[in-house]
Amino acid sequence: MIELLSSQGDEGTFESYFGFRETPFGVTPDPRFFYSHPLYLEGLAALVYGIKTKKGLMLLTGEVGTGKTILLRKLMRQLETTVQFVFISSSHITSYGLVELMIQDLGLANKEKNRLEMIHELNEHLLQQLKRGHTVALLIDEGQNLSDDALEGLCSLSNLETEEEKLLQIVLVGQPELATRLTKSSFRRIKQRIAIHHRLHSLQTIGEVEDYVRHRLRVVGYDGPEIFNREAIEAVWYYSAGTPRLINIVCDSALAMTCQAFKKKVSAYTVMKAASALLLERGYEAPKLGVPEVGAPRVKTPTRIHQKRTEGNGTEVNTGDPFQSTVVQLQASDQLPISEMEVNAIVVCAQFFDYMTRIATAAMGPMAHLVLRDQIAALGESRDAFPRIKLRQLVDLVSREILNETMRDRFQNMMFQEMDALQPLRV
Secondary structure (H helix, E strand, C coil), X not given: CCEEECXXXXXXXXXXXXXXXXXXXXXXXXXXXXXXXXXXXXXXXXXXXXXXXXXXXXXXXXXXXXXXXXXXXXXXXXXXXXXXXXXXXXXXXXXXXXXXXXXXXXXXXXXXXXXXXXXXXXXXXXXXXXXXXXXXXXXXXXXXXXXXXXXXXXXXXXXXXXXXXXXXXXXXXXXXXHHHHCCCHHHHHHHCCEEEEEEECCCCCHHHHHHHHHXXXXXXXXXXXXXXXXXXXXXXXXXXXXXXXXXXXXXXXHHHHHHHCCCCCEXXXXXXXXXXXXXXXXXXXXXXXXXCCCCXXXXXXXXXXXXXXXXXXXXXXXXXXXXXXXXXXXXXXXXXXXXXXXXXXXXXXXXXXXXXXXXXXXXXCCCHHHHHHHHHHHCCCCHHHCEHHHHHHHHHHHHCCCCCHHHHHHHHHHHHHHHHHCCCCXX
């Protein structure tokens, strides 16, 4: 929970500021926040089915932050009356350590016993639970960290069975490299025992991210005015790539920043600032803004090719870049002095802003148009009537939002070159 200082000097939290009962975007796997998306519901249904029908060994894989652990917590909550769960978060655990942790969690004595003796005691406990109509399930999170010895040891545990059914249900959960490891010939024994394999992935569209954000706000009791508008959601999507954990931390930080600014709506610009503070430059799988397809944004750096032709009067015209306005270099005799009032009245053409947006996009991604819009507003101007005399200030402001130093220098150089190509202001 993030504390902040109110305008009256009293301490509060952004939760109370927005009217939330609790933090909506925490990163702990609270099953109350389980998102009922078809992908997660399908995974939950598959594991429930596998445990109830005693399939033995099940595999759940997904990238970091895609919601594997919260799905396990939801599974435990849903079956808690009929299933005795043993939850283990693996950290390079050995085969002996795996059995030892199970014995301890089930409340069985393991003092001065070797692995075979512990497995025998475990088998007796499983048979007792079977007679009572109960099922025992072992949930192993972060399974990619299991040692080879521990993975092989799962075969021994999966062999605990009667003539009719498996006594121990095992759900092995991990990142995609776990599934890759299991394709090795040395693990074929355990691979052949996998009865169910469900794969989780990130949310695939902006609409899904929007629904996810609103779902978590509903869980904490919020039913007020819209906090994240469409542009803010697009920004969250862009920087999180639809990964639930990243959505949570970006939204949490953006809410705190919005609260500190004494505002009630999260802007796309605030989301960008929050993502920058969290060192999130862009989501690897995020599409271009406004496009629901999967795939990383491909932003091509504009290439300026200056091909000039000379008119009969000595005027040079730039014809190389179709996105540029025509650049006309006047001869010294044609450049007439203008008054200070006239200087202030000269505005930047739309083609210049189009070019500036393209260069900024190449430097910081598709959020560039929002940054440009906000910085123009910060100078008290509009894009349609932006005075050229403030152009250098604008370039400086936009440059500060570019995290990569090389890209920032390149942006400044290209913009200053473009500004130099404009007709000089002479008072």
